[in-house]
Amino acid sequence: MVTILAFLVGFLESKVELLVPALLLSLFGLPSGIQLALMWLAIAAVALRPLHRRVLVATMATLATFLLAQRLVPSLLAAVGLPSPGREHSLASLVRYYGALQITDVRRLLYVIVPGGILPAVAVWWWSGRDRVAAALTALTAVYFVAFYVQAATQLHYYIPAMLLPVAVHLRGVERFGGKGWRMATALAAVVALALSWPPHLQPVTLLRGISNRVVIREPGYEQASQGYFRSVRVLSALFRSSRGELSQFDGSMLALQRHARRQETIDSTTRYLVQRLASPVPPGFAVSAVREPFALLVRAGVGTELLSPRFPPGVAAIYLVPHDIRLPGSAKDAPRVWYIRPRIEQWLNVRPTPGG
Numbered sequence: 001m002v003t004i005l006a007f008l009v010g011f012l013e014s015k016v017e018l019l020v021p022a023l024l025l026s027l028f029g030l031p032s033g034i035q036l037a038l039m040w041l042a043i044a045a046v047a048l049r050p051l052h053r054r055v056l057v058a059t060m061a062t063l064a065t066f067l068l069a070q071r072l073v074p075s076l077l078a079a080v081g082l083p084s085p086g087r088e089h090s091l092a093s094l095v096r097y098y099g100a101l102q103i104t105d106v107r108r109l110l111y112v113i114v115p116g117g118i119l120p121a122v123a124v125w126w127w128s129g130r131d132r133v134a135a136a137l138t139a140l141t142a143v144y145f146v147a148f149y150v151q152a153a154t155q156l157h158y159y160i161p162a163m164l165l166p167v168a169v170h171l172r173g174v175e176r177f178g179g180k181g182w183r184m185a186t187a188l189a190a191v192v193a194l195a196l197s198w199p200p201h202l203q204p205v206t207l208l209r210g211i212s213n214r215v216v217i218r219e220p221g222y223e224q225a226s227q228g229y230f231r232s233v234r235v236l237s238a239l240f241r242s243s244r245g246e247l248s249q250f251d252g253s254m255l256a257l258q259r260h261a262r263r264q265e266t267i268d269s270t271t272r273y274l275v276q277r278l279a280s281p282v283p284p285g286f287a288v289s290a291v292r293e294p295f296a297l298l299v300r301a302g303v304g305t306e307l308l309s310p311r312f313p314p315g316v317a318a319i320y321l322v323p324h325d326i327r328l329p330g331s332a333k334d335a336p337r338v339w340y341i342r343p344r345i346e347q348w349l350n351v352r353p354t355p356g357g
Contacts, residue, residue, distance in 0.1 A: 001164055003030070004026045004161060005164070005168060006022035007022040012133060027062075034066070036140070036161060044136055081226070097153065102150065102339070103149075112141075116170075117193045123166075124137075124166045128169070130173070130177055137165055137169045145159065156320055174186065196317060197320070200318075208256055212256070212259070213261075214270060215275070217232065218265055218276040218277075219295065235275055238289060239273060239297065273300075274286055274298040275296070275298075277295060278293060278295060286300055286301070287299060
């Protein structure tokens with residue numbers, strides 16, 4: 001998010017030497033970077049015209065460079081035997097996110113209002129009437145928020161840009177037009193926001209590590225980042241089920257799951273889950289639970305899949321908890337007041353459905 005703010009500063013102050021590297025870092029490091037950049041260009045073209053040609057050319061050239069790299073780099077990595085980047089932000093995956101829509105979960109407004117200190121999210125509408133830049137940034141916040149608000153499946157981190165942009169607008173407005181009263185009100189609202197955001201405990205959440213320690217992965221290649229290894233761990237998604245009892249794609253950090261799993265050939269009494277080649281012999285006491293060719297997930301007899309409802313108090317305030325059943329594309333399709341239109345969109349765009357969701 002720091003890089004996005006740096007890009008906006010470079011854009012507004014016509015500093016190409018800041019704009020280009022900040023935008024590149026945002027595009028490669030932030031999944032929604034391309035959306036933010038395109039939204040900002042459209043809004044700036046309306047609210048801040050005339051735009052400096054040098055800034056516009058630099059922005060467009062950087063975007064074109066990124067899109068070209070996005071097309072070429074996966075093929076180059078695959079050609080030298082390295083894992084290719086995931087395709088979770090490809091057209092097919094984006095269709096999944098907008099394939100289930102909602103408009104009634106107004107609780108999501110808290111994801112933007114509270115983390116920024118409450119007052120900034122309200123005051124931006126006041127500042128936007130006094131300053132063209134504030135108006136443009138407020139419009140960017142609103143458009144970005146709506147783009148993610150309507151998705152039935154959501155996660156808290158999607159809203160980080162909409163959390164922080166109002167803070168930047170508000171602090172700028174207070175500095176230019178506000179006074180002591182604004183500063184005091186901002187501080188008091190921030191204290192209230194901190195109280196609402198305080199987690200129920202300050203202990204590290206180790207649930208995922210506990211599960212990982214019971215997993216043995218027999219496929220070599222972790223240290224070399226081999227494609228075979230990273231393909232093998234995908235079958236671990238079958239470890240988890242939602243609170244409704246359905247198998248569900250894991251929505252936590254698969255990297256963390258791999259990091260703490262045991263990568264070895266031997267198994268012992270603590271091993272509950274085993275990842276190996278489908279053609280390998282099944283050890284006594286284990287049974288094949290899921291297959292993602294050429295790999296299989298084996299589960300020890302008498303052991304079920306992991307329930308995703310937390311058995312440890314969550315390390316986040318209640319207002320920020322997002323139920324698991326609406327965290328993943330497709331998982332919210334049966335929830336009330338959700339329009340599930342993904343098949344129609346895929347048919348219209350002639351997009352091949354994405355497996356597993």
